Amino acid sequence: MADPVLIIGAGVAGMTAAVELADSGVDVILVDRLSTIGGNALDLYKAFPTDDCFYCFEGNRDRPGIRKCFYRSAMIDQPNISLYVNSEVGEITPKNGLFQVKLDVGPVYVNPKKxxxxxxxxxxxxAFTFTSPQCQPQSVKYDPSKSDEGDKKAESECPTRAINLDAQPTEETITVSDIVLATGYHEMKPVNMDEYGYGKIPNVITQLELAQILDPNGPSRGKLVRPSDGASVESVLMVQCVGSRDENHYPFCSKICCVFAIKHANIIALERTSAKVSVVYMDIRTYDRHEKYYRDARDAGVEFVRGRVTRIESGDDGKLDIIVYDSLLDKYLKFNVDLFVLSSALEPPPGIHTLSKSLGLSLSSGYFTPADRASGNEVVIGKHIYACGGALGPAEVPESVTQARAVASKILQSRK
Ligand SMILES: Cc1cc2nc3c(=O)[nH]c(=O)nc-3n(C[C@H](O)[C@H](O)[C@H](O)COP(=O)(O)OP(=O)(O)OC[C@H]3O[C@@H](n4cnc5c(N)ncnc54)[C@H](O)[C@@H]3O)c2cc1C
Ligand code: SF4
Ligand code: SF4
Structure with missing residues (x-):
């Protein structure tokens, strides 16, 4: 029997590659360092270009037992997928045309099957929490750093004996034929950019944090409120290119932040109609079909200001005074807003250098790069090594899914 395929990262890209391969009879080992699969998409509320729930992207798939939602049970019910959450990949050693891989498997405090x-x-x-109704595996999570006197009672009273507080990390060595890098991206936390006050001035947040506020499953149950005091938000200012296209941080354009900022501006302007939204930009890059979002936003009354934020101060009432230089009008504008939202750079996730080193791969702008770009094999990174989605650089979901399917098809072809 053929050796399994290792997929590192269980976001949209990793999950798609896993399901495509598993449905074709290939054994897959899917590893994620977090306790829940789904990656960034788990926290993003509505998805462009269709404004669907993120997990309904694949709603047309004819999979028995799955209504609309592709991923919800595919990961658990598909017998060819072995899922390791809370786990990291350690040393990787090439051996006889295969890879021997050490896995650091985190402790399983709550058995999702029980x-x-x-x-x-x-x-x-x-110490026990339930992340989201969309999370997989569908179980509560236990965080030992929040341990309190109720832990033991919870363990002894759990009706299905699902809890084991003495669970220990383990190490496993696996042999795999191919490795798929689906490690995604991280939204940069702009703590070192004093000009925006992130982490210092209340109510300065990132787009990912705004997505969580807008999400009906989020902390405010979808109500647009100020994080500092829960007051209702009447005005929002967004600023683009925070840390992107910036030689001091990331010189590249993060590609999708104009689109998701405008998606959020539209949600606020169209669904929370009393709130006013303004967006400060250098250039608006709504590539491809996403130009429609830009048009919709202008029609919905979203204000676009070409310029730069020059000063921010917080007032006693929790509002923020922000001065913006408008480069088209050549004058300074003053905004008084409840929320200041930063479209922060999308950066490679931690650990990507170690991973690339252990596989003998090079990185480009911190992301994995095709072995031979001229060949058009965008997803082939090395011999029996592939990458898809955000692991190749900032990417939207449809692009990540397409690349993941290309990876699956390359692996299947190589096995013929
Ligand atoms: C605010 C915001 C809004 C967005 N809105 C949209 C939208 O509306 N529509 C759209 O199409 N796209 C949107 N996107 C983009 C979308 O999030 C990405 O396309 C998608 O998440 C990419 O999926 P991925 O699987 O490649 O990466 P990720 O979602 O980043 O998943 C990668 C996974 O790999 C894991 N991982 C990383 N390194 C390791 C390691 N070494 N070991 C083990 N596990 C590891 C991570 O824990 C994570 O679970 C948005 C992005 C942001 C930031
Ligand atoms: S008590 Fe047991 S079965 Fe109930 S939510 Fe907690 S871990 Fe799950
Ligand atoms: S997509 Fe837009 S906000 Fe993001 S870096 Fe590029 S130009 Fe700036």
Whole structure:
């Protein structure tokens, strides 16, 4: 029997590659360092270009037992996928045309196959949480750093005996034929950019944090409120290219932040109609079909200002005074807003250098790069090594899914 394929990263790209391969009879080992799969998409509320729930992207798939939602049970029910969450890839050694890989597997405190989500443990201890109704595996999570006196009671009273507080990390060595890098990206936290006050001035947030506020499953249940005091938001200022196209941070354009900023501006302007939204930009890059979002936003009354933010101060009432230089009008404008939202650079995730080194790969702008770009094989990174989605650089979901399918098809072809 052929050796399994290792997929590192269980975001949209990794999950798609896993399901495509598994459905074709290939054994897959899918590893993610987080306790929940889904990657960034888990926190993003509506998705451009269709404004669907992120998990309904693949709603047309005819998979028995799955209504609209492609990923919800595919990861758990597909017998060819072995899922390792809370786990990291260690040393990788090429051996006889295969790869020997060490896996650091995190402790399994709550067995997802036994947890029925009855919620009893949540009433006993704050160390247990339920991330989101969309999370997979569908179970509560336990965080030992928040351990309190209710832990043991939760463990002993769990009706299905799903909790094991003595669980330990383990190490496994696996042999795989191919490696798929689906490690995605991170939204940069602009803590070192004093001009924006992030982390210092209240109510300065990133787009990813705004997505969580807008999400009906998020902390405010979808109500547009100020994080500092829960007051209703009446005005929002967004600023583009924070840390992107900037020689001091990331010289590249993060490609998708204009589109998702305008998506959020539209949600606010069209669904929360009392709030006013303005966007400060250098250039608006709504590539391809996404130009429609830009048109819709202008029609919905979103204000676009070409220029730069020059000063920000917080007032006593929790509002922010922000001075913007308008380069088209050649004058300074003053905004008084509840929320200041930064479209921050999308950067490679931590650990990507170690991973690339252990595979003998080079990186371009911090991301994996095709072995032979001229050949058009965008997803082939090395011999039996592939990459898809955000691992290749900032990418939208449809692009990530297409690349993941290309990876699956390359691997299947190589096995013929
Ligand atoms: C604010 C915002 C809004 C967006 N809105 C949209 C939208 O409306 N429509 C759209 O199409 N796209 C949108 N995107 C882009 C979308 O999030 C990405 O296209 C998508 O998440 C890419 O999926 P991925 O699987 O490549 O990467 P990710 O979602 O980043 O997943 C990567 C996974 O790999 C794991 N990982 C990383 N390194 C390791 C390692 N060494 N070991 C183990 N695990 C690892 C991570 O924990 C993560 O789970 C948005 C992005 C942002 C920031
Ligand atoms: S008590 Fe047990 S079954 Fe119920 S939610 Fe907690 S871990 Fe799951
Ligand atoms: S996509 Fe837009 S906001 Fe993002 S870096 Fe490029 S120009 Fe700036």
């Amino acid at each position: 947890c029925t989500l009855c919620g009893l443990c949540l009433t006993h201890s704050k």
